[in-house]
Amino acid sequence: MTFPAKLPIPSEVLKIAKKLEDAGFETWCVGGAIRDNLLGLENHDFDLTTSAPPAEVQKIFRRTVPVGIEHGTVAVLDATNQPHEVTTFRKDIQTDGRHAVVEFGVSLMDDLARRDFTINAIAYHPIRHEWRDPFQGEQDLAKKLIRSVGDPNWRFQEDYLRILRALRFSARFEFRIQAGTLEAAKANAQGLAQLSAERVRDEWFKGIQTAKKLSKLVTLWRDVGATRIWLPEMGAGSGELGAVDTLPRDPVLITAYLAKDPASLLTRLKCSNKDIERGRAIGLWRDKYPDAKDATGIRRWLAAVGEHADDLLVLLPAPRSALPHAVEKIRAAHPPLALKDLAVKGDDLIAAGVRPGPDVGETLGRLLEEVLDDPSRNTREYLLSRV
Numbered sequence: 001m002t003f004p005a006k007l008p009i010p011s012e013v014l015k016i017a018k019k020l021e022d023a024g025f026e027t028w029c030v031g032g033a034i035r036d037n038l039l040g041l042e043n044h045d046f047d048l049t050t051s052a053p054p055a056e057v058q059k060i061f062r063r064t065v066p067v068g069i070e071h072g073t074v075a076v077l078d079a080t081n082q083p084h085e086v087t088t089f090r091k092d093i094q095t096d097g098r099h100a101v102v103e104f105g106v107s108l109m110d111d112l113a114r115r116d117f118t119i120n121a122i123a124y125h126p127i128r129h130e131w132r133d134p135f136q137g138e139q140d141l142a143k144k145l146i147r148s149v150g151d152p153n154w155r156f157q158e159d160y161l162r163i164l165r166a167l168r169f170s171a172r173f174e175f176r177i178q179a180g181t182l183e184a185a186k187a188n189a190q191g192l193a194q195l196s197a198e199r200v201r202d203e204w205f206k207g208i209q210t211a212k213k214l215s216k217l218v219t220l221w222r223d224v225g226a227t228r229i230w231l232p233e234m235g236a237g238s239g240e241l242g243a244v245d246t247l248p249r250d251p252v253l254i255t256a257y258l259a260k261d262p263a264s265l266l267t268r269l270k271c272s273n274k275d276i277e278r279g280r281a282i283g284l285w286r287d288k289y290p291d292a293k294d295a296t297g298i299r300r301w302l303a304a305v306g307e308h309a310d311d312l313l314v315l316l317p318a319p320r321s322a323l324p325h326a327v328e329k330i331r332a333a334h335p336p337l338a339l340k341d342l343a344v345k346g347d348d349l350i351a352a353g354v355r356p357g358p359d360v361g362e363t364l365g366r367l368l369e370e371v372l373d374d375p376s377r378n379t380r381e382y383l384l385s386r387v
Ligand code: ATP
Pocket: 030, 031, 032, 033, 047, 114, 115, 116, 117, 120, 121, 159, 161, 162
């Protein structure tokens, strides 16, 4: 592969680059969009890197958002309010495996050298149509290789998240991880423990959404040792892995599916309570499906699993494939499935002589049981006759 003479840069990005260059600041396109376009994949989200200090970028453009100002990143809003990231050439001068103290006033070469992988360290000048590829990223794209920029041990120790990024890019593009880089990733896996749960979760979820074959990503996480540290509930087995490739790319659903104890895994990843409850329901119900021929059983199941029914249907083991159709038929009849669907309310029971207090809820629960057995019983007359 060789560099194309020109890359089609969106006009809004080009405008920003021109304005910076006209003000005397060198400005290049870098990062994921360059990589993806060289691979023939659509990506219009070009990041710019510039010699302009952050304060200059904020002065030159009327509308900016300081999205990562401490690292030199300013988002410039275009005419349609789309943000475009502009980052000042920077170098990491102090790192601890998680954060970096950065220095500006450095060259494009320094800026490319601080990037994670060679395929992410290619720069293109949108006006002069020049390329800079000091680490032979273009060769690695052709060879389908993920390779650290510089010494992989050192680079992973600067920021352990790069280990997980290597796995994500490998699974997304079906690239091999270069031997030395892979060896260093494994050797430094223990450092992953230092990362924040949020960064790990974002990386894991992004991986789920972008991997070509999800089972490949899961295997990489296992082989490198990342699973052992961050996803121990996933265990070492790979028996269920084949099926994962057929599931929708919903990160919470996939994570719950793979985990023996989904709620504890999602809690470790600091997911929202809603997501944790979703995982808990999956863990609780995934081996308790009703029989497709048992309408009462299905109604009871729908009542019990509530909003989680569709997740459970998606995760249904293949031999039970008659169930979704049976559930659909039952749902179409809109049977009463919850207390709120009953033809009587608590007040009706009290008027009929039930003692206010816990007895009311208990009675409603009993009536719901009857109605789940036979929805035609859901009339005021019948239910009051049973009180
Ligand atoms: P995508 O956005 O498609 O996931 P990307 O390569 O654009 O991939 P971003 O996280 O958007 O990834 O980062 C943009 C660029 O910043 C990367 O291409 C890389 O050059 C650099 N970069 C991002 N994260 C790191 C990191 N942890 N260490 C070193 N360089 C990084």
